[in-house]
Amino acid sequence: MTVSPSPRIAIVGAGMAGLACARELHRRGLAPQVLEKSRGLGGRMATRRTERGDRFDHGAQFVTARDPRFAAELQALAQAGAARPWAPRLPAGSEAPRRPWWIGTQGMRPLVGPLAEALEVRLQATVTGLSRHDGRWRLALDGGEYVDGLDAVAITAPAPQARVLLEGAGSPLAAALDAVETAPCWALMLAFGTPWALPFEAGRVEDGGPVAWLARQSSRFGGDDGIDRWVVHASPAWSREHLERTPEAVVPQLLSALASQLGTPPPPSIVAQAHRWRYAMTTRPLGQPFLADPAARLWVGGDWCLGARVENAFQSGVALAGSIADALGA
Numbered sequence: 001m002t003v004s005p006s007p008r009i010a011i012v013g014a015g016m017a018g019l020a021c022a023r024e025l026h027r028r029g030l031a032p033q034v035l036e037k038s039r040g041l042g043g044r045m046a047t048r049r050t051e052r053g054d055r056f057d058h059g060a061q062f063v064t065a066r067d068p069r070f071a072a073e074l075q076a077l078a079q080a081g082a083a084r085p086w087a088p089r090l091p092a093g094s095e096a097p098r099r100p101w102w103i104g105t106q107g108m109r110p111l112v113g114p115l116a117e118a119l120e121v122r123l124q125a126t127v128t129g130l131s132r133h134d135g136r137w138r139l140a141l142d143g144g145e146y147v148d149g150l151d152a153v154a155i156t157a158p159a160p161q162a163r164v165l166l167e168g169a170g171s172p173l174a175a176a177l178d179a180v181e182t183a184p185c186w187a188l189m190l191a192f193g194t195p196w197a198l199p200f201e202a203g204r205v206e207d208g209g210p211v212a213w214l215a216r217q218s219s220r221f222g223g224d225d226g227i228d229r230w231v232v233h234a235s236p237a238w239s240r241e242h243l244e245r246t247p248e249a250v251v252p253q254l255l256s257a258l259a260s261q262l263g264t265p266p267p268p269s270i271v272a273q274a275h276r277w278r279y280a281m282t283t284r285p286l287g288q289p290f291l292a293d294p295a296a297r298l299w300v301g302g303d304w305c306l307g308a309r310v311e312n313a314f315q316s317g318v319a320l321a322g323s324i325a326d327a328l329g330a
């Protein structure tokens, strides 16, 4: 009896889309390998820990569920101790959220940890190119290494980065990504030795100024060590205007914008760091859960297919997995 070998599948990206896709393939008896360029899982669901030990959720702020499958996923994450509801004190006059907000118990990045259990994930592996060799895919990694002999590849990077890989591979899928638009976001991580006297813990600032969102980190991580930590997100317009500035230049500019916009200057900071999310939020999605070239065994997906939220990344990842498994007859 001959046993046909399990197809070799690579998923590019270990954000929610890539992990949801890989986990679903694993459930169907396949063994994908996930390749991730950064040092940790989660992509834009990010938690930064400073050398001093401060923790900041400086990417996605919370997760909401409309899709029953994603709601069930959140319940499973909550049961695993990875997720919990978050109900911070909002600015006066804010509308109550229509759906519960969920966050990771230890931060947004660890929220995806349970999805990756049992998966083969390779971190600090940046895919720099895709090419066909003997009817299979070869992925080039930075550092000159190759992953060869792949039967299927799914890319789950943000649309502009996915487009570069698709174009390099000569894939006709590349052009469709031009329809997708994204906006950047500068995030500021602040810690103060004295509390910042703001009458809320988190919320959107809807006055069209440079700052769009603030969140007190103790409302997420708990604990009271006398340090008041905040994450501040600049608006898409401000972020776009200051996109190519250095983090060092952005910190004082955004701090001064923050003071004049809120009318309550923050106390002197003991931590002030900026992070640029170049492709933070989808402003025009593709309008379908993924793109596929089944003959070439190439797929691409991510939040940008359906929207700007973690739930959209999950939906795209699960749909990708279904299409890949069907094409491979699994």
Ligand SMILES: Cc1cc2nc3c(=O)[nH]c(=O)nc-3n(C[C@H](O)[C@H](O)[C@H](O)COP(=O)(O)OP(=O)(O)OC[C@H]3O[C@@H](n4cnc5c(N)ncnc54)[C@H](O)[C@@H]3O)c2cc1C
Residues within 6 Å of the ligand: 012, 013, 014, 015, 016, 017, 018, 035, 036, 037, 038, 041, 042, 043, 044, 045, 058, 059, 060, 061, 062, 063, 064, 125, 126, 127, 128, 156, 157, 158, 161, 185, 187, 233, 277, 279, 280, 281, 301, 302, 303, 304, 307, 308, 309, 310, 311, 312, 313
């Ligand atoms: C500032 C900010 C605030 C947000 N707020 C919210 C919110 O409150 N609620 C919400 O639901 N959503 C929010 N979002 C959006 C949410 O974070 C995303 O929708 C979701 O995390 C996207 O998941 P993804 O897997 O599609 O993409 P990503 O999380 O971007 O994952 C893609 C992964 O691919 C990797 N990658 C890229 N290129 C390569 C390569 N060449 N080789 C290997 N790996 C590669 C990246 O490192 C990354 O880990 C926010 C995003 C930002 C930035």
